[in-house]
Amino acid sequence: xxxxxxxxxxxxxxxxxxxxxxxxxxxxxxxxxxxxxxxxxxxxxxxxxxxxxxxxxxxxxxxxxxxxxxxxxxxxxxxxxxxxxxxxxxxxxxxxxxxxxxxxxxxxxxxxxxxxxxxxxxxxxxxxxxxxxxxxxxxxxxxxxxxxxxxxxxxxxxxxxxxxxxxxxxxxxxxxxxxxxxxxxxxxxxxxxxxxxxxxxxxxxxxxxxxxxxxxxxxxxxxxxxxxxxxxxxxxxxxxxxxxxxxxxxxxxxxxxxxxxxxxxxxxxxxxxxxxxxxxxxxxxxxxxxxxxxxxxxxxx
Amino acid sequence: xxxxxxxxxxxxxxxxxxxxxxxxxxxxxxxxxxxxxxxxxxxxxxxxxxxxxxxxxxxxxxxxxxxxxxxxxxxxxxxxxxxxxxxxxxxxxxxxxxxxxxxxxxxxxxxxxxxxxxxxxxxxxxxxxxxxxxxxxxxxxxxxxxxxxxxxxxxxxxxxxxxxxxxxxxxxxxxxxxxxxxxxxxxxxxxxxxxxxxxxxxxxxxxxxxxxxxxxxxxxxxxxxxxxxxxxxxxxxxxxxxxxxxxxxxxxxxxxxxxxxxxxxxxxxxxxxxxxxxxxxxxxxxxxxxxxxxxxxxxxxxxxxxxxxxxxxxxxxxxxxxxxxxxxxxxxxxxxxxxxxxxxxxxxxxxxxxxxxxxxxxxxxxxxxxxxxxxxxxxxxxxxxxxxxxxxxxxxxxxxxxxxxxxxxxxxxxxxxxxxxxxxxxxxxxxxxxxx
Numbered sequence: 001x002x003x004x005x006x007x008x009x010x011x012x013x014x015x016x017x018x019x020x021x022x023x024x025x026x027x028x029x030x031x032x033x034x035x036x037x038x039x040x041x042x043x044x045x046x047x048x049x050x051x052x053x054x055x056x057x058x059x060x061x062x063x064x065x066x067x068x069x070x071x072x073x074x075x076x077x078x079x080x081x082x083x084x085x086x087x088x089x090x091x092x093x094x095x096x097x098x099x100x101x102x103x104x105x106x107x108x109x110x111x112x113x114x115x116x117x118x119x120x121x122x123x124x125x126x127x128x129x130x131x132x133x134x135x136x137x138x139x140x141x142x143x144x145x146x147x148x149x150x151x152x153x154x155x156x157x158x159x160x161x162x163x164x165x166x167x168x169x170x171x172x173x174x175x176x177x178x179x180x181x182x183x184x185x186x187x188x189x190x191x192x193x194x195x196x197x198x199x200x201x202x203x204x205x206x207x208x209x210x211x212x213x214x215x216x217x218x219x220x221x222x223x224x225x226x227x228x229x230x231x232x233x234x235x236x237x238x239x240x241x242x243x244x245x246x247x248x249x250x251x252x253x254x255x256x257x258x259x260x261x262x263x264x265x266x267x268x269x270x271x272x273x274x275x276x277x278x279x280x281x282x283x284x285x286x287x288x289x290x291x292x293x294x295x296x297x298x299x300x301x
Numbered sequence: 302x303x304x305x306x307x308x309x310x311x312x313x314x315x316x317x318x319x320x321x322x323x324x325x326x327x328x329x330x331x332x333x334x335x336x337x338x339x340x341x342x343x344x345x346x347x348x349x350x351x352x353x354x355x356x357x358x359x360x361x362x363x364x365x366x367x368x369x370x371x372x373x374x375x376x377x378x379x380x381x382x383x384x385x386x387x388x389x390x391x392x393x394x395x396x397x398x399x400x401x402x403x404x405x406x407x408x409x410x411x412x413x414x415x416x417x418x419x420x421x422x423x424x425x426x427x428x429x430x431x432x433x434x435x436x437x438x439x440x441x442x443x444x445x446x447x448x449x450x451x452x453x454x455x456x457x458x459x460x461x462x463x464x465x466x467x468x469x470x471x472x473x474x475x476x477x478x479x480x481x482x483x484x485x486x487x488x489x490x491x492x493x494x495x496x497x498x499x500x501x502x503x504x505x506x507x508x509x510x511x512x513x514x515x516x517x518x519x520x521x522x523x524x525x526x527x528x529x530x531x532x533x534x535x536x537x538x539x540x541x542x543x544x545x546x547x548x549x550x551x552x553x554x555x556x557x558x559x560x561x562x563x564x565x566x567x568x569x570x571x572x573x574x575x576x577x578x579x580x581x582x583x584x585x586x587x588x589x590x591x592x593x594x595x596x597x598x599x600x601x602x603x604x605x606x607x608x609x610x611x612x613x614x615x616x617x618x619x620x621x622x623x624x625x626x627x628x629x630x631x632x633x634x635x636x637x638x639x640x641x642x643x644x645x646x647x648x649x650x651x652x653x654x655x656x657x658x659x660x661x662x663x664x665x666x667x668x669x670x671x672x673x674x675x676x677x678x679x680x681x682x683x684x685x686x687x688x689x690x691x692x693x694x695x696x697x698x699x700x701x702x703x704x705x706x707x708x709x710x711x712x713x714x715x716x717x718x719x720x721x722x723x724x725x726x727x728x729x730x731x732x733x734x735x736x737x
Binding site: 060061062143144145158160161163164165248251262266267268269 | 367368371374375393396397398489492501502503504554555556557558559573691692694695698702705706709710712
C-alpha cells in the first residue's frame with residue numbers, strides 16, 4: 001500500500017515538475033476525448049436509434065412520424081433482407097476460413113529458417129496495405145473473361161467469375177482472402193514465435209510425429225492469438241461493402257451492408273435503414289460475444 | 302470620434318453591400334461528370350462574357366450524383382444554385398420543396414410549345430398532366446444504337462446473312478431483326494459478339510435497357526395517373542419484351558452482367574460487338590477518331606420498332622432546376638431566360654449539348670451536324686420514362702431485383718419476374734398511399 005502511495009506521489013510530482021498536473025491532463029486530453037466521443041459517436045447512435053422507430057425520410061421535408069416497432073417488424077419479415085443476411089453469413093464463413101487457412105499456413109512456412117525471410121514477410125504484407133477500391137478494380141481486371149490473367153493462367157477460357165451468380169460471391173471472397181490473409185499470417189507469426197522451443201525439443205525426444213506436435217503443441221498455444229485474428233476478420237467481413245460493390249452487382253453478392261447503403265442513400269428510407277443498422281449491430285455484437293467467450297475458454301485451457 | 306465612427310459604419314456597410322452584390326454575380330450549377338457538363342461550362346462562359354455573371358458547372362461522378370445532390374438538398378444547403386437533375390428525381394425533389402416552382406416561367410415563355418413535347422412531359426412536369434413545371438428541359442437524351450458499318454456492309458457477311466435469314470443485312474428496323482443480326486454476328490471463337498446491351502443494376506442501366514424493349518413492344522410500366530400496375534407491368538407484351546431482352550443477353554460479350562455506358566461504347570471501340578445500345582450523349586466519343594479507332598466505320602440507328610410497329614425509346618437526359626435554398630434565385634432565373642433563347646439553344650447544340658428545343662431539333666442544320674443527330678431527332682419525339690414519383694428509387698431497386706436474375710442468369714421466367722414486380726410495386730404504392 002505504501003509503495004502504491006509512493007508511486008502515485010512520484011508520478012504526481014514528476015508530472016508537476018514537467019508543468020502538467022493531473023487536472024491539466026484531464027482538461028487537456030481526457031475531457032476533449034470524451035466530448036468528441038459523445039458528440040460524434042454516442043449522440044448519433046442514440047439519435048439514429050430514435051429514427052429507427054420513425055418513418056423519417058431524409059429526402060423529404062416531412063417531419064418524422066413515430067411508427068413504433070414497424071420498421072423492425074417489416075425488416076425481419078422481408079425475405080430479401082433474410083437473403084442478404086444469408087449471403088453475408090456465407091461470405092463471412094468462406095472468407096474468414098480461407099484467410100485462416102492461407103494466413104496460418106503461410107505463417108507456418110515463414111516460421112522456419114529460410115533465406116530472405118524478412119523481405120518475404122514484408123512483401124506478403126503488401127496486399128493489406130492497399131486500398132479496397134484499388135484492390136477491387138485490380139481484381140476486376142484479373143477476373144475479366146476476355147483478357148484477365150486468371151483465366152489465361154488456369155486455362156479456363158472465357159469462364160465468367162463475376163457475371164456468374166453461382167460463382168460471384170466466391171470470387172469476391174477469394175479477393176478478400178488474398179487481401180487479408182497477411183493479417184492472419186502476421187498475428188499467427190507472433191503466436192508461433194512465442195511457442196517455447198523446449199516443447200518441440202521434448203516432443204522430438206519423445207519421437208512425436210509432426211501431426212501430434214502440431215495438434216498438441218503448436219495449435220493450442222497459437223489458438224488464443226488466432227482467435228483474436230478470427231474475431232477481427234469476422235467483424236470486418238460482416239461489414240464488407242467496398243469489394244462486393246466494386247467487383248460485381250449480382251443479387252447473390254448483395255451483402256447486408258450494400259442493402260443498407262441502398263436503403264439509406266438511394267431509397268432515402270432513413271428510419272428503416274436506421275432500424276436495419278441496429279439489427280446488424282446487434283448481430284455483430286452477438287457473434288463477437290460468442291467468440292470472446294470461446295476465446296476465454298481457449299485461454300483457460 | 303463621431304466622424305470616425307460614422308466613417309467606419311459607412312465603410313462596413315459599403316463592404317457588406319459590395320459583398321452581397323459580388324455574391325449575386327456568381328452561379329453554381331451542379332451536374333454529373335460527363336461531356337455535356339463540359340459543353341454547358343463552355344456555354345456558361347459565353348454567358349459570363351455577355352453579362353459578367355460567372356457560372357461554374359460543378360460536377361461529380363455519376364455514381365455519386367444522386368447521393369450528393371440529395372444530401373445537399375436535405376441539408377438545405379446553398380452550395381448550388383441550379384441542378385441538372387435526373388428526370389426521375391422530379392417527384393421527390395418537388396414534393397420535398399427542393400425545387401423552385403417554374404410554372405409561371407414556363408407559361409410566360411410558352412415552353413410547352415418551344416420544347417419537344419416528350420421532354421416537357423418527362424423532364425419538367427410533375428405530377429403527370431398537372432401543368433405544374435419544376436425544370437427547363439436542358440440536356441435531351443434517349444437511348445439509341447451504334448453499329449459496325451464495316452461488318453454490316455461486308456459482301457460476304459451480307460450474302461451469308463441473306464442465305465440464313467432470307468432478308469438483307471442492314472440496320473434493324475424491328476427488335477426481331479435485331480435479334481437475328483445479334484445471333485448472326487455472335488462468334489465467341491473469333492472473340493466477336495452480337496450485341497452490347499445495358500445490364501448494370503446498380504442504378505437505372507438495366508431498367509432503361511429493358512424499357513426500350515417494353516415500350517417498343519407496346520407495353521407500359523403502369524398507369525402513371527392512378528398507379529395501377531396489375532396487368533400492365535406484367536402484361537403479355539412486357540413478358541415478350543423481357544424474354545427478347547434475355548435472349549439478346551445471350552449474344553453479348555462474356556462477363557457482360559455489369560455493363561453500362563462506358564462498356565457499351567467500348568464494345569464498339571474494341572471490336573467486341575456488332576451493335577451497341579447507349580445514350581446519344583455518349584456518341585460523340587464514337588465519332589471521334591482519337592477515342593474510337595473505328596470511328597469511320599461506326600453507324601447509328603434509332604431504337605427499332607416492336608412486333609406491332611410501335612417504336613419508342615427510354616428517355617435519358619435531364620432538366621435544369623433552381624434549388625429552393627439558393628441565395629441567388631433571381632440571378633438563376635435570368636440565366637434560365639438566357640438559356641431558353643433560340644440562339645442559345647442553337648449554340649448549345651453546336652457545342653455538343655442536346656437541345657430539347659423543337660425548332661432546333663427540326664432544323665436540317667442540326668440533323669445533319671453529326672451522323673447520329675437524325676436518329677436523335679426521331680427518337681426525342683417518341684420517348685417514355687420511368688416513374689417520377691418520390692419513391693422512384695424503391696421502385697427502381699425492386700425492378701432491378703426482380704428482372705436482373707432472369708436477364709443475366711435465366712433464373713425463373715419473365716412472367717414470374719414481372720408478376721413478382723407487380724406485387725412489389727403494388728405494396729410500395731400502398732405503403733405511400735398512392736393506390737387506395
